[in-house]
Amino acid sequence: MATIMDGKALAAEIDKTTTVRIQRLADQGIVPGLVVILVGDDPASKIYVRNKERRAKKMKINSIVRNLPDTISEADLIKIIQTYNENPTIHAILVQLPLPAHINEFNVTNAIAPEKDADGFHPTNIGKLVINHTEKTPIACTPQGIMSIFNAYHIDLDGKKAVVVGRSTIVGKPMAALLVNANATVTVAHSHTHNLSQLTREADILVVAVGIAKYIKEADVKSDAVVIDVGMDRDVNGKLVGDVDFAEVERKASYITPVPKGVGPMTITTLISQTVALAEWSSEKNG
Numbered sequence: 001m002a003t004i005m006d007g008k009a010l011a012a013e014i015d016k017t018t019t020v021r022i023q024r025l026a027d028q029g030i031v032p033g034l035v036v037i038l039v040g041d042d043p044a045s046k047i048y049v050r051n052k053e054r055r056a057k058k059m060k061i062n063s064i065v066r067n068l069p070d071t072i073s074e075a076d077l078i079k080i081i082q083t084y085n086e087n088p089t090i091h092a093i094l095v096q097l098p099l100p101a102h103i104n105e106f107n108v109t110n111a112i113a114p115e116k117d118a119d120g121f122h123p124t125n126i127g128k129l130v131i132n133h134t135e136k137t138p139i140a141c142t143p144q145g146i147m148s149i150f151n152a153y154h155i156d157l158d159g160k161k162a163v164v165v166g167r168s169t170i171v172g173k174p175m176a177a178l179l180v181n182a183n184a185t186v187t188v189a190h191s192h193t194h195n196l197s198q199l200t201r202e203a204d205i206l207v208v209a210v211g212i213a214k215y216i217k218e219a220d221v222k223s224d225a226v227v228i229d230v231g232m233d234r235d236v237n238g239k240l241v242g243d244v245d246f247a248e249v250e251r252k253a254s255y256i257t258p259v260p261k262g263v264g265p266m267t268i269t270t271l272i273s274q275t276v277a278l279a280e281w282s283s284e285k286n287g
């Protein structure tokens with residue numbers, strides 16, 4: 001049976017270190033400021049934003065949530081972002097995704113000042129990640145959280161065959177870049193990939209972010225693989241499950257993340273830690 005990688009416990013450990021860093025900033029009179037912008041009222045997004053706010057408040061981060069109507073124009077949304085770009089009490093800006101169809105995601109992420117990019121989705125920061133110039137660069141929180149899981153469980157990535165299933169900007173693409181930077185040999189699979197199971201069966205490291213409940217079965221996984229499940233799906237009974245059939249795959253893998261309490265908690269912990277990092281980098285720069 002696989003070792004279950006406990007993202008919730010690891011998140012709590014990382015939060016302790018982040019609390020010390022927040023106190024150190026407080027001693028210099030700095031309170032990290034995070035703005036989370038939610039456009040429209042997608043129920044899942046509302047829950048994620050509420051969770052982010054709750055965690056930020058608990059850790060004494062100045063957290064502002066802007067709820068904007070889904071009728072807002074792209075130009076008006078960008079104007080609001082620009083006011084926070086210029087506000088020195090705000091160190092981190094996040095626009096919750098997905099956005100309504102009339103708003104272009106690229107234009108919006110591109111409007112966030114790269115040095116206030118809580119999510120690491122700005123093209124400049126994605127470019128730095130791909131170039132492996134990652135010092136003082138914000139990185140997408142879910143993949144970065146997964147790297148913290150690998151690190152905590154001493155998973156050696158060097159020379160390993162990694163398969164990332166999913167090519168989103170939020171997870172798949174930055175995950176692939178991080179794995180390449182860690183010297184893994186990386187394949188990115190997606191909805192057009194032929195013979196997916198043949199690929200996943202060769203993976204020493206398998207990261208799955210497809211959004212289909214229990215999609216990856218025991219037969220799709222190599223013995224002793226390390227399996228990371230980014231999915232958050234509902235099964236036929238409405239229960240939260242991942243993209244990996246946990247009960248089957250835990251029998252074959254060496255390590256596996258559960259859903260919930262695996263990758264999900266690490267995303268918010270990484271967001272908080274990155275918000276603090278943006279405040280630290282800003283204070284270093286401004287003396």
Ligand SMILES: Nc1nc2c(c(=O)[nH]1)N[C@@H](CN(C=O)c1ccc(C(=O)N[C@@H](CCC(=O)O)C(=O)O)cc1)CN2
Binds near residue numbers: 095096097264265
């Ligand atoms: N601007 C962004 N938008 C979105 C991101 C993102 O990183 N930045 N990621 C996802 C949603 N997301 C954060 O925004 C997120 C999703 C889930 C969790 C989480 O803690 N999940 C729990 C289960 C929660 C539940 O019971 O429903 C878990 O897995 O244990 C955190 C963050 C899309 N949008």
Ligand SMILES: [Mg+2]
Binds near residue numbers: 099100103105
């Ligand atoms: Mg859109």
